[in-house]
Amino acid sequence: MTHNFCAGPSILDKSVLNKIAQAYSDYNNTGLALVETSHRTDTFMEIIEGAQQLLKELLQLPEHYEVLFLTGGASSQFYMVPMNVLNENQTAAYINTGTWAQKAIKEAQLFGNTKTIASSEEAKFTYIPKELPTTDGFRYLHLTTNNTIYGTQYRSGYPQVNCPLVADMSSDILSEPRDMTQFDLIYAGAQKNLGPVGSTIVIINKALLGQVDRKIPTMLNYQTHINRGSVFNTPPVMSIYGCYENLKWIKEQGLDNIRDRNKAKAELFYNTVDKLSCFYTTVAKEDRSVMNATFHIKEEAASQAFEELCKEAAIVGIKGHRSVGGFRASMYNALKLESVEALAEVMNQIEAKFG
Amino acid sequence: MTHNFCAGPSILDKSVLNKIAQAYSDYNNTGLALVETSHRTDTFMEIIEGAQQLLKELLQLPEHYEVLFLTGGASSQFYMVPMNVLNENQTAAYINTGTWAQKAIKEAQLFGNTKTIASSEEAKFTYIPKELPTTDGFRYLHLTTNNTIYGTQYRSGYPQVNCPLVADMSSDILSEPRDMTQFDLIYAGAQKNLGPVGSTIVIINKALLGQVDRKIPTMLNYQTHINRGSVFNTPPVMSIYGCYENLKWIKEQGLDNIRDRNKAKAELFYNTVDKLSCFYTTVAKEDRSVMNATFHIKEEAASQAFEELCKEAAIVGIKGHRSVGGFRASMYNALKLESVEALAEVMNQIEAKFG
Numbered sequence: 007m008t009h010n011f012c013a014g015p016s017i018l019d020k021s022v023l024n025k026i027a028q029a030y031s032d033y034n035n036t037g038l039a040l041v042e043t044s045h046r047t048d049t050f051m052e053i054i055e056g057a058q059q060l061l062k063e064l065l066q067l068p069e070h071y072e073v074l075f076l077t078g079g080a081s082s083q084f085y086m087v088p089m090n091v092l093n094e095n096q097t098a099a100y101i102n103t104g105t106w107a108q109k110a111i112k113e114a115q116l117f118g119n120t121k122t123i124a125s126s127e128e129a130k131f132t133y134i135p136k137e138l139p140t141t142d143g144f145r146y147l148h149l150t151t152n153n154t155i156y157g158t159q160y161r162s163g164y165p166q167v168n169c170p171l172v173a174d175m176s177s178d179i180l181s182e183p184r185d186m187t188q189f190d191l192i193y194a195g196a197q198k199n200l201g202p203v204g205s206t207i208v209i210i211n212k213a214l215l216g217q218v219d220r221k222i223p224t225m226l227n228y229q230t231h232i233n234r235g236s237v238f239n240t241p242p243v244m245s246i247y248g249c250y251e252n253l254k255w256i257k258e259q260g261l262d263n264i265r266d267r268n269k270a271k272a273e274l275f276y277n278t279v280d281k282l283s284c285f286y287t288t289v290a291k292e293d294r295s296v297m298n299a300t301f302h303i304k305e306e307a308a309s310q311a312f313e314e315l316c317k318e319a320a321i322v323g324i325k326g327h328r329s330v331g332g333f334r335a336s337m338y339n340a341l342k343l344e345s346v347e348a349l350a351e352v353m354n355q356i357e358a359k360f361g
Numbered sequence: 362m363t364h365n366f367c368a369g370p371s372i373l374d375k376s377v378l379n380k381i382a383q384a385y386s387d388y389n390n391t392g393l394a395l396v397e398t399s400h401r402t403d404t405f406m407e408i409i410e411g412a413q414q415l416l417k418e419l420l421q422l423p424e425h426y427e428v429l430f431l432t433g434g435a436s437s438q439f440y441m442v443p444m445n446v447l448n449e450n451q452t453a454a455y456i457n458t459g460t461w462a463q464k465a466i467k468e469a470q471l472f473g474n475t476k477t478i479a480s481s482e483e484a485k486f487t488y489i490p491k492e493l494p495t496t497d498g499f500r501y502l503h504l505t506t507n508n509t510i511y512g513t514q515y516r517s518g519y520p521q522v523n524c525p526l527v528a529d530m531s532s533d534i535l536s537e538p539r540d541m542t543q544f545d546l547i548y549a550g551a552q553k554n555l556g557p558v559g560s561t562i563v564i565i566n567k568a569l570l571g572q573v574d575r576k577i578p579t580m581l582n583y584q585t586h587i588n589r590g591s592v593f594n595t596p597p598v599m600s601i602y603g604c605y606e607n608l609k610w611i612k613e614q615g616l617d618n619i620r621d622r623n624k625a626k627a628e629l630f631y632n633t634v635d636k637l638s639c640f641y642t643t644v645a646k647e648d649r650s651v652m653n654a655t656f657h658i659k660e661e662a663a664s665q666a667f668e669e670l671c672k673e674a675a676i677v678g679i680k681g682h683r684s685v686g687g688f689r690a691s692m693y694n695a696l697k698l699e700s701v702e703a704l705a706e707v708m709n710q711i712e713a714k715f716g
Contacts, residue, residue, distance in 0.1 A: 008392035008393055010393055010397055012393075012397060012398065012399045013399065014399070014595065015396055015397060015398060015399060015400060015595065015598055016397060016399075017397050018394070018396065018397060023385045023386065023394050023396070023397075024385075024386075026385050026396075027382040027383075027385035027386060028382075030378045030379075030381050030382035030385070031378065031379075031382060037363035037675060037677070038363055038365055038367075038677065039373070039378050041370055041373065041378070041381075041557045041558060041603075042365055042367060042370060042371060042372050042373060042378075043367065043370060044367045044368065044369070044370060044371075044678060045370060045558075046683070077432035077433050077434075077559075077597070078432050078433055078580060079432075079580075079594045079595050080594075081579070081580050081593070081594040082580045084578075084579075084580070085578035085579070085580060085581070089578075109579075112579070113578050113579060113580075116576050116578060195595060197595055202396045202599065203396060203400075203595055203597065203598045203599065204432075204559045204597040204598070204599060204600060221471050223439075223440035223444075223468050223471060224436070224439075224440070224464075224467070224468060225433060225434075225436050225437050225439070225440065225468075226440070238436070239434045239435075239436040240369065240370065240434050240550060240552055240558055242432070242558065242559040242597065242600070243370055243558045243559070244557065244558065244559060244599065244600075245559060245597070245599075248396075320392060322392070322393065323399060328401070
């Protein structure tokens with residue numbers, strides 16, 4: 007059994023993968039593979055509407071939220087959010103918790119003013135800044151709920167704000183029950199806990215829209231996709247189908263159980279790091295991500311031995327992001343506790359030899 | 362056997378579908394499904410680079426062309442082309458051959474001036490306008506090589522122009538050998554002859570870029586994706602893999618053979634329409650599309666009987682686009698001659714009863 011710690015595209019449950027594979031032959035006795043089927047058919051409309059409904063149900067979204075299936079990844083939302091929401095003379099506040107937040111700030115600057123009201127850059131993004139100045143007067147505050155590269159995550163609630171709250175939830179949406187009504191706009195690339203790579207989910211409080219002066223290209227206007235139920239043009243059919251199947255899997259598991267399992271995996275991992283002298287993490291204890299645990303090994307020789315042992319144990323995707331080095335264990339919903347046990351076992355072996 | 366005449370997403374060869382399905386379990390003995398694999402791995406880099414190389418080979422593209430795998434469909438290229446190429450004080454020429462051309466014109470108007478230098482709108486888009494005024498002084502001329510909705514296609518070459526030529530080739534790229542060096546920018550949604558829905562191919566003569574004044578969001582700048590080989594952010598991994606497998610299939614078949622087969626299918630279909638009194642097409646003979654044949658049935662009773670017989674014969678996706686009504690037989694590369702024979706057989710049965 008391979009233990010898949012990839013940061014994304016990442017692990018999905020086997021049952022979900024089998025469903026998608028099956029849809030490439032005969033889908034639901036239609037005589038066609040789903041990928042060969044028009045997106046205007048009842049067959050596909052049931053899938054996309056089902057996926058939207060189920061996501062609303064799992065996230066307990068009130069009626070005034072819309073769920074969109076778009077493309078282009080979270081990277082496209084970095085500019086689509088300000089393009090749709092921020093006027094040229096307005097200011098959007100950002101919390102800088104690392105690479106993805108910085109990219110979001112850079113794109114917003116093309117459309118209006120931005121102000122970074124909190125940052126952990128001075129400490130190499132090893133914590134989540136919690137003290138914020140007032141958010142009065144900002145068009146919105148943008149934050150990244152989980153920082154895949156640095157291994158930090160909001161673990162004890164989100165800031166209380168006096169402006170709309172926008173969140174990049176790419177790497178921790180649906181990892182636990184969460185009050186989504188705190189947020190006015192949420193976006194996430196599908197390829198972690200939502201489903202297979204290829205679509206991007208945007209959840210919007212409709213009240214946020216219709217207030218910018220600029221002309222927006224049709225495909226980049228959220229309203230286009232709201233009006234047409236995300237099928238204005240050909241959507242990423244197979245990714246949306248995979249999301250639907252994965253959402254059904256999440257529902258079967260129960261989001262409470264998923265949270266408990268994610269917590270158990272993270273506890274096992276961080277307890278192992280804390281107990282072993284060869285390993286360390288620079289992330290502030292209260293901000294350690296349940297999804298992406300970043301860590302380091304003190305000695306180069308131990309580091310090499312660790313990589314070799316991981317390979318032997320079929321542990322893959324454990325290298326840190328190329329911009330920060332070190333190691334990273336991504337422990338998304340579909341990763342089993344036994345995979346973290348396998349990793350802990352390898353870490354203990356390293357400790358026995360180098361500790 | 363189901364006969365799939367869907368206009369898109371559309372038929373792919375079974376061998377290609379089987380390859381993609383297989384990649385959802387263990388890909389190439391990596392122990393992981395491809396969809397669970399990071400796009401930064403050698404595994405995926407071989408796929409995307411392989412697909413780019415193979416597309417260049419099949420289309421015989423010289424070195425100064427770049428091949429990009431993006432998302433958002435051709436609908437996103439309607440604005441990305443002018444955003445990247447057309448300055449505010451410049452004018453782009455368009456040929457209006459129907460819905461998709463009109464949508465492209467609408468988006469270009471957000472970025473600069475447009476001039477429709479030829480149109481078949483007065484004849485409900487039943488032909489391709491061939492007489493053009495001079496194209497001196499335009500930033501580019503944009504045309505749609507095949508019009509999926511109206512069933513028209515450039516069959517006897519493209520206009521000679523004095524400016525760069527831009528083409529939406531969504532529904533007929535790779536349907537025949539074609540001199541691509543006539544064009545400076547070509548775009549196409551993948552979901553017809555290129556591969557499975559979920560990616561969008563852009564082919565650019567690099568000389569066209571770097572000449573606009575506006576600031577372009579990072580993700581919308583062609584140069585971003587050229588610089589990063591289409592993996593600036595997480596690309597649509599599975600659609601790209603499917604394209605690669607489909608391109609390999611095209612290479613095995615040979616593009617000459619594909620052209621001959623497409624021609625044989627179209628001839629059988631149009632000969633049948635021309636010979637039978639119950640059926641007709643409004644498309645000018647010389648502009649009839651080899652990919653999407655639109656047609657009508659004179660009597661309502663015959664029309665209903667036709668739909669029923671199609672159902673019995675497992676002929677699907679035969680209804681015309683909702684904006685024009687009637688019927689449409691999309692005959693993409695993977696459709697077999699026997700499927701057109703099955704359709705012709707049903708048409709002959711209708712003639713026997715209603716003719």
